[in-house]
Amino acid sequence: MKYILGRGQDHDGYSSIDFQGDLNEEQYKVVTEADGPSLVLAGAGSGKTRTLVYRVAYLLKRSVPPHNILLVTFTNKAAHTIQDRVEILLKAKPKDLWSGTFHHMMECPTP
Numbered sequence: 001m002k003y004i005l006g007r008g009q010d011h012d013g014y015s016s017i018d019f020q021g022d023l024n025e026e027q028y029k030v031v032t033e034a035d036g037p038s039l040v041l042a043g044a045g046s047g048k049t050r051t052l053v054y055r056v057a058y059l060l061k062r063s064v065p066p067h068n069i070l071l072v073t074f075t076n077k078a079a080h081t082i083q084d085r086v087e088i089l090l091k092a093k094p095k096d097l098w099s100g101t102f103h104h105m106m107e108c109p110t111p
Contacts, residue, residue: 006057017057017089027051031058049078053085071099 006052020028027047031054038055042048052071059069071086073079079100087093 017054017061019054019058023047023051027054031055036074049085052082052093053089056086056091056097057096060090064092065096067096067098070096071097072102072104073100076101 017032023031024047027050030051031037040048040051042051052073056069056071060066071082073082083097083099086097086099
């Protein structure tokens, strides 16, 4: 039998993500430093969507179950964009991730 030892392959979907290299300093802080719920205020063109997408990936990498993550935005278009970008970044669709618009999430029954 032949064994080859190396860095290993990206089986978890997260190890290939360069959080620090892909984000600016402020975005990186938002993604990695906050424990628990976060409120981030940012203007147009500041990278809000990118930051949210990477925050979801970071939480999943830290073994936060997807059903414990609530990703909320104002419009259906933004919600779909964020969901699509999460899937692209992770190369998979996280099962049981709570995401949608404020209006939609208000209509969901509580567990």
